[in-house]
Amino acid sequence: MKVIKSATELSRALIQPIAFVPTMGALHVGHQSLIKRAREVSENVIVSVYVNPLQFENQEDLNSYPSSPEIDEELAAAAGATILWRPNQSELYPNGITKISAGGVGAIYEGNRAGHFDGVLTVVHALFSNIKPTWAIFGEKDLQQLFLIRKMASEFFPAIKVLSGETFRESSGLALSSRNSRLSAENKNYATIVFRSLQAAQSQPAIAEMKREMLATLRSEPSFTLDYAEIIDDTTFDLAVEESRNKRAIIAGWINGIRLIDNMAMQNIRSASKVAAI
Amino acid sequence: MKVIKSATELSRALIQPIAFVPTMGALHVGHQSLIKRAREVSENVIVSVYVNPLQFENQEDLNSYPSSPEIDEELAAAAGATILWRPNQSELYPNGITKISAGGVGAIYEGNRAGHFDGVLTVVHALFSNIKPTWAIFGEKDLQQLFLIRKMASEFFPAIKVLSGETFRESSGLALSSRNSRLSAENKNYATIVFRSLQAAQSQPAIAEMKREMLATLRSEPSFTLDYAEIIDDTTFDLAVEESRNKRAIIAGWINGIRLIDNMAMQNIRSASKVAAI
Numbered sequence: 001m002k003v004i005k006s007a008t009e010l011s012r013a014l015i016q017p018i019a020f021v022p023t024m025g026a027l028h029v030g031h032q033s034l035i036k037r038a039r040e041v042s043e044n045v046i047v048s049v050y051v052n053p054l055q056f057e058n059q060e061d062l063n064s065y066p067s068s069p070e071i072d073e074e075l076a077a078a079a080g081a082t083i084l085w086r087p088n089q090s091e092l093y094p095n096g097i098t099k100i101s102a103g104g105v106g107a108i109y110e111g112n113r114a115g116h117f118d119g120v121l122t123v124v125h126a127l128f129s130n131i132k133p134t135w136a137i138f139g140e141k142d143l144q145q146l147f148l149i150r151k152m153a154s155e156f157f158p159a160i161k162v163l164s165g166e167t168f169r170e171s172s173g174l175a176l177s178s179r180n181s182r183l184s185a186e187n188k189n190y191a192t193i194v195f196r197s198l199q200a201a202q203s204q205p206a207i208a209e210m211k212r213e214m215l216a217t218l219r220s221e222p223s224f225t226l227d228y229a230e231i232i233d234d235t236t237f238d239l240a241v242e243e244s245r246n247k248r249a250i251i252a253g254w255i256n257g258i259r260l261i262d263n264m265a266m267q268n269i270r271s272a273s274k275v276a277a278i
Numbered sequence: 279m280k281v282i283k284s285a286t287e288l289s290r291a292l293i294q295p296i297a298f299v300p301t302m303g304a305l306h307v308g309h310q311s312l313i314k315r316a317r318e319v320s321e322n323v324i325v326s327v328y329v330n331p332l333q334f335e336n337q338e339d340l341n342s343y344p345s346s347p348e349i350d351e352e353l354a355a356a357a358g359a360t361i362l363w364r365p366n367q368s369e370l371y372p373n374g375i376t377k378i379s380a381g382g383v384g385a386i387y388e389g390n391r392a393g394h395f396d397g398v399l400t401v402v403h404a405l406f407s408n409i410k411p412t413w414a415i416f417g418e419k420d421l422q423q424l425f426l427i428r429k430m431a432s433e434f435f436p437a438i439k440v441l442s443g444e445t446f447r448e449s450s451g452l453a454l455s456s457r458n459s460r461l462s463a464e465n466k467n468y469a470t471i472v473f474r475s476l477q478a479a480q481s482q483p484a485i486a487e488m489k490r491e492m493l494a495t496l497r498s499e500p501s502f503t504l505d506y507a508e509i510i511d512d513t514t515f516d517l518a519v520e521e522s523r524n525k526r527a528i529i530a531g532w533i534n535g536i537r538l539i540d541n542m543a544m545q546n547i548r549s550a551s552k553v554a555a556i
Contacts, residue, residue, distance in 0.1 A: 001355040003362045007369040007408055010324075013361055014409070016294045046288075077279040083291055084281045091285040130285055131292070 018044045020133035022124060025049040026066040026178035027075040030168035034137045035079035037165045041135050047081040048127055053089075054097070054119030066181045085131075092126040100125050102148050105237045109228055109250065110144050110261065120145055121152045128157050136160055141167040141175050143250060143263045147237055167262070169195065175262045187255045193221035194251050197229070198264035201249040207231050207240055210266060214249055227252040227259075231266065240266075296322045298411035300402060303327040304344040304456035305353040308446035312415045313357035315443045319413050325359040326405055331367075332375070332397030344459045363409075370404040378403050380426050383515045387506055387528065388422050388539065398423055399430045406435050414438055419445040419453050421528060421541045425515055445540070447473065453540045460536050469533045471499035475507070476542035479527040485509050485518055488544060492527055505530040505537075509544060518544075 019038035056062035102117035173195030197217035201210040233244035247266040297316035334340035380395035451473030475495035511522035525544040
């Protein structure tokens with residue numbers, strides 16, 4: 001039993017601390033790991049399922065986005081969600097849609113899809129406004145999205161703690177993604193080139209070698225079409241320099257028209273020896 | 279897991295349903311039974327402890343009101359309270375005290391104490407406004423207070439369900455009350471006259487006999503000073519007529535200056551036979 005003396009403290013105690021996992025449905029074990037992470041911090045876990053039209057560049061991609069409402073309910077419940085919310089657009093934006101601009105970092109890499117991150121931030125803002133969670137959990141696989149949401153949340157919702165969940169991978173190394181359901185068995189096999197290229201980069205001592213090995217490995221798979229492959233500083237999303245403490249390799253491209261993105265932290269010799277010295 | 283489609287439904291689901299037990303402290307097993315009743319309907323049970331100056335007619339009665347903060351915490355926690363709130367006056371009334379008028383029923387019986395029920399309703403309104411409970415639980419011992427709070431709540435807080443808890447009695451029949459701590463063992467013995475008078479009324483077939491037996495029994499105890507003893511209809515607080523379905527005997531008076539109040543539902547022959555006929 002809590003003993004409370006002030007009305008302010010009381011109203012704080014009456015707020016139900018919520019952990020929130022926004023999704024576009026087509027749930028898989030990666031989403032389940034985010035839901036379990038949410039459940040670790042709160043007994044109230046809300047999962048939203050909303051395919052956000054604002055973040056799709058073209059109607060075709062939106063229409064073909066995978067959907068599995070019954071499976072979503074089963075997987076969310078099994079992972080410990082207490083509420084599954086399917087918002088509709090008119091309720092999310094009752095008074096019109098004022099877009100939130102994702103700024104400079106919103107225009108590079110995944111931001112080449114026009115308006116993509118403005119759409120992401122706008123819907124996340126609307127979801128946060130409705131739910132007012134204490135925690136919100138996003139996957140590290142969408143690293144740039146995570147970066148931009150952290151920035152938006154710190155400015156608009158400073159009380160929300162944004163947590164990240166590690167990328168889940170098949171035993172082949174392929175990062176789990178709802179879009180993987182559109183890959184044939186053969187294409188899935190080709191798609192492992194992304195993971196293998198990230199690993200190739202990780203074993204290198206410096207940025208130039210990381211990038212060279214990553215690109216060489218990617219080029220070895222003729223089915224893969226490169227969009228970008230870079231080593232960035234994940235605290236700024238600028239290109240990494242040797243001094244950057246948080247280097248990440250980021251890769252995006254296509255296997256037979258199906259988009260793949262992935263990333264991996266680079267523990268290079270410099271930072272590894274620093275860790276050992278502490 | 280709940281599946282929710284509308285934002286309205288979502289915001290309803292996010293409200294933590296609270297059961298609220300307002301007290302003036304000096305908790306006893308009667309309060310504990312109210313807290314247990316609260317716990318039956320909700321996992322969130324707030325007990326407030328606030329000796330409300332507005333409902334005391336004179337400073338002396340207020341100053342001598344019993345207080346036992348440590349025991350209160352133990353008893354509240356043991357009965358299942360999740361929050362114990364000790365509000366302070368400036369937080370309850372941040373912008374001044376606009377009194378709520380208890381009206382006609384607020385001026386009779388216990389309302390003879392000038393401003394008593396206005397004070398009760400004003401503080402309960404302030405507590406309800408802070409807590410916004412789904413349920414609020416009050417003891418039947420303070421029957422007129424229960425009646426007036428039900429009326430106020432139905433008008434100002436229609437969403438709050440007001441529940442009542444039965445009066446707890448010692449084996450002698452004496453109703454539990456925080457004020458009993460001021461009764462000597464001898465006075466406690468005299469005080470049982472109230473319960474015995476209610477029982478005497480209950481065994482009578484009609485209102486005139488109920489009242490006669492009740493008064494005769496009360497007069498048999500020379501230490502007891504009568505304030506009032508009536509048979510009322512507890513749905514209106516008017517004097518009961520034979521046709522009233524909800525007759526209650528209400529008694530108030532003093533044993534050596536210590537105030538006692540009590541009440542009992544009258545199951546007279548008429549209503550008992552009605553029940554049997556259904």
